[in-house]
Amino acid sequence: MQIKPILSALRRHKAGTFLIAMQIALTLAIVCNALFIIHQRVAHLSEPSGIDEPNIFVIKSEWVGAPGTERVDAMIREDLQVLRQLPGVQDVTPSNSYPLRGGGWDDAIKLKPDQLQDSSGATIYFADEHFLDTLGLKLIAGRNFRADEIGHMDMRYKLAPPMVIVTKALADKLFPGGDAVGKTLYLIGGPATIVGEVELLQAQSVSQWASAFAYRSVIIPERLAISLGSFYIVRTRPGQLDATMRAAGKALFAHNPRRVINEDDGILSFSEVRSRAYESDRGMAILMGVISIVLLAVTAAGIVGLTSFWVGQRRRQIGVRRALGATKQDILHYFMTENLLISGVGVLVGAVLAIAMNLWMVTRFEMHHLSLAYLIGGVVILLLLGQGAVLAPALRASRVPPVEATRSV
């Protein structure tokens, strides 16, 4: 196939050629970045929480009236008893928060009391001795809390537990040499000895602002006894989640009606928690997907439309070529190659545009640098799209009979 005649033909259609190439370039730039955004968001929402998600649900129970700390703690312990007696319940734990909740109590961790810069931020999880078992956490070093070590406190007191359990992510950050168990860290209220280390536990917020201390959590042996109420995390036996969720609210109200459990979000299964936490990421990924597909479709339709016009315009030339001995194959190849040339220029410009657009987004939005794989993938997609789109009009061109050469219009 000779490229020269194609080039000289394109020279006669400068504006059209330029427009198609530009459309391909812009499409490539947008689609590459959109696919990359999808990749980022999907990677983010696939991060593991470290807990037994299918069997966990969370109850938010708020107290009515103004009970004191001691009274609240007693009521919490009664509630735990009530929940534990439900047939489907495997274990229950009270806490101030849970992974993916969206926010809560974070604290600065130091290694020395007089340290000026914090060593790390960390999510604070209040826990009793059932916390690890309820969430299904894996203890990789040290030990769990004992029942007699669990205290209770109001938000009004300073956070100063004698001992804590930390996640591996935090232990590795604080003590890169390993063996964090037995060492001391400083919370805002004072020193605490690390007695255990769990493998994985996601933070309560997965937003950008909390990403600096993702997976770094401190579990403290306290029940949070405030009149505003707190969370009960319930782990059910496999397959009994729905039934237990329905029974739990009723059982709690039957035992003690002076409480509020919000109808909309008072009792949430962990899958709901997860979908709420990542709602915006999923929405963004879907939107980017739709934009990419529609954009590719528009570009393909544009190529079909413009090439069809060119074919219509050149019927006589095609007829002449056929009469002079060109085969149907030759005509087909002519239009396919023409498109490949235009697309080639388009994707080259598009690749530069895609990188420029990505660099700009890195400075303005929470974006990472575009990986080369996405760029190459985008280039391949657009080249294939161009070839696919041009196929129908090119086939039509190849069917132009040689006799066309003798017709005047």
Place this chain on the structure above:
Amino acid sequence: MFTYYLDLAMRSLRRNRMLTALMVVAIALGIGASMTTLTVLHVLSGDPLPGTSGTLFYPRIDPRDQDSYEEGKEPPYQVTWIDGMNMLHAKRADRQALMTGGSVPVQPAQSGLDPFYSDARYTSSDFFPMFRVPFLYGRPWSAEEDESKARVVVISRKLNEKLFGGKDSTGQTLRMKDTAFRVIGVLDEWRPNPHFYDVDTGKYAASEDVFVPLATSRDVRLEHDGSTDCWGTGGDEEHAETQPCVWLQFWVQLDSASKVAAYKEYLVHYSEEQRALGRFVRPVNVQLNGLMEWLDINKVVPGDVRLQTWLAFGFLLVCLVNTVGLMLAKFLRRAGELGVRRALGASKREVFMQLLIESGVIGLAGGLFGLLLAFFGLWLVRRQPSDYASLAHLDLTMLLATFVLAIGSTLLAGLLPAWRACQITPALQLKSQ
């Protein structure tokens, strides 16, 4: 002449239905996507208090200790109780209010209504006149009632409907956290967007249902919500009044530029005085941001929304380039017809006008379909669970913007093809026939 051209345009568009449909759909998709995202952006970056926001300012000072000190860093986003009270009582601004958010257990007296929690705002008295909060019944509390920790409450129209059937409930009793409060006012509909006065309790949250004097809320030990940042030995909520923690928002109204300058000077003096007393240890670091500036600093408009808007406009650009290409091909294809018209005496200008009208018709049709798509897109946005979802409505400005954008961009897209088509030499076209 216009109607004749319009007739010609319609004939031409009908002759090639597929192509016309393709151009209209491409424009409609581009317009639909851009207008959906632009409307969301427009709603989210709006002025919460038009006409008043220019006089509202958010003062900040830096009371923290030397821990993690870095030069040039912003002062904290909230104030401590001591500083807030000092500035409130200094009364250096035209109006000032110290506030925080919270959550209160409401215990309805009516049987058949279970207790429930309501979002609340604990604030000093200037809140209502300063933010132009409309009252349906009753009145706000006075500074005296605030100081004397009066058990009074102002409720929203929504809560009044739920508890008192929408009747004038002033003078009635409302029980919250086992304490009886007297209802002294009921607000009319009021939902400033964004929730500017406290962005930590939901950037686009609805305004609260319960308003209680700040001093009263501390006295009754109502729970406060929102961000609390402590340093040193802070964190003792029971004595939050003396703790080194920032947890309150302080707003001032300053009616002139000179007052703004004077207030900034006051903030510097105040910080210096506190440094001399030994309460502040960091170098003086004050900020006095206007309301809109404060929203910018807090980046209230989600990055995702801005990113979506940019991408949607990129999408529109591709759709337009697509349309330019198709129109160009189409107009040039009609070289013969245009050549005849030119030979029969139509000037270049007239041919140009004819073709522009044709592209304008495409733009209008694309705009109409695009508008439908935008309505659909906004309906989808409203079904999202984000706190701004319910705000996503097309207003008149955006409706007009849609048509201006659709027709403007298609006319622009039609310029090049129409101009190229005018360059046709009539004689050459006639000869080839």
